[in-house]
Amino acid sequence: MEKGIGGTLIWYYTICPRQVWLLAHNVLPDQADHNIQVGRLIDQWSYPQQRHRGINLDNTVVIDVITGEGVVAEVKKSSASLDAARLQLAYYLYYLKHNKGVTTKGVLLVPEERRRYPLELTPEVESQLEEVLREVESLRSQDKPVPARRIHYCKKCAYAGVCWG
Numbered sequence: 001m002e003k004g005i006g007g008t009l010i011w012y013y014t015i016c017p018r019q020v021w022l023l024a025h026n027v028l029p030d031q032a033d034h035n036i037q038v039g040r041l042i043d044q045w046s047y048p049q050q051r052h053r054g055i056n057l058d059n060t061v062v063i064d065v066i067t068g069e070g071v072v073a074e075v076k077k078s079s080a081s082l083d084a085a086r087l088q089l090a091y092y093l094y095y096l097k098h099n100k101g102v103t104t105k106g107v108l109l110v111p112e113e114r115r116r117y118p119l120e121l122t123p124e125v126e127s128q129l130e131e132v133l134r135e136v137e138s139l140r141s142q143d144k145p146v147p148a149r150r151i152h153y154c155k156k157c158a159y160a161g162v163c164w165g
């Protein structure tokens with residue numbers, strides 16, 4: 001597995017490949033951005049009954065919650081970017097399997113919507129993830145980011161100031 005590819009890069013890749021290069025090269029998003037702050041609050045305030053929260057593995061993977069059943073849970077503020085969230089969670093399961101020898105299941109939790117989406121690391125999901133890992137590695141090793149391209153997500157992207165001034 002490529003070193004240093006965190007779950008956030010997987011998430012960003014699915015939303016906008018330009019973000020991968022920006023984050024990988026320490027161009028940090030605007031921390032005062034409303035969406036980042038809301039996400040942080042939901043992360044802090046949701047599921048306080050769970051004892052295992054915010055688990056940092058090798059400074060690569062930060063797992064939001066591990067439930068009492070040993071299921072890896074990722075908390076999101078909405079279901080809007082479900083594909084990105086699924087891949088991010090799949091990466092955590094993949095990392096645990098290939099780096100820690102732990103095979104388990106995952107679940108996406110969206111407390112604001114009272115929704116949960118179970119996820120298993122099937123061979124198909126692993127194969128899709130490995131393709132994404134190769135593309136993320138390729139993007140971040142380039143000299144410069146791919147050009148900014150206006151997409152729907154730009155309106156709420158914390159990099160909007162970097163891309164569009």
Ligand code: SF4
Nearest residue numbers: 016149154157160163
């Ligand atoms: S502002 Fe738009 S183009 Fe720039 S990183 Fe965000 S989503 Fe990508």
